[in-house]
Amino acid sequence: MWGCGDTRVVSVLKARNKNQRKPSSQLMSYTQSFYHIVFRTYRSVPTIPIEHDRELYAYIYGIARNLNCQTYRIGGMPDHVHIFVSLPPTLTVASFVQRVKTDSSKWLKANPNFPDFSGWAREYAGFSKSASEKDTIIGYIMRQKEHHKRITFAEEYRTLLVENGIVIDERYFLKDD
Secondary structure (H helix, E strand, O other), X not given: OOOOOOHHHHHHHHHHHHHHOOOHHHOOOOOOOEXXXXXXXXXXXXOOOHHHHHHHHHHHXXXXXXXXXXXXXXXXXXXXXXXXXXXXXXXXXXXXXXXXXXXXXXXXXXXOOOOOOOOEOOOOEEEEXXXXXXXXXXXXXXXXXXXXXXXXXXXXXXXXXXXXOOOOXXXXXXXXX
């Protein structure tokens, strides 16, 4: 019978578990967190020239890599950016977006290829996604230029929010001041 008074059994179990533990350097947690993140330029002004947008995407890719993130796709339009990324368990979406926006903003303002860039809008959208949606999201981001021949960013953003169950407060929707 198992009981509190049977210290011999407890001692044997503790010794057995202690000997079977892996060193802390070999412990592993398995996580996978996919996020589709969207943010726009300040006042949605088209300040990311298409002929130089890949420079920005490469810079954002570097920021993500330095944060130990796996980036699957970055794309967008002159007034907004989409990122599909997997974050490590120690990094929140808010921290990731803050670093990307802060670091890229400094870089963009110092880069002569982006002379009209004045900053990013304050808000962003971040949607958790599953591994089974990976190819769909990557394709969606790849087709941004063709997609926006038919739909404005405001329409796209509204649709993404609604599809992901986010209630829109019209007092603040796409407003910077």
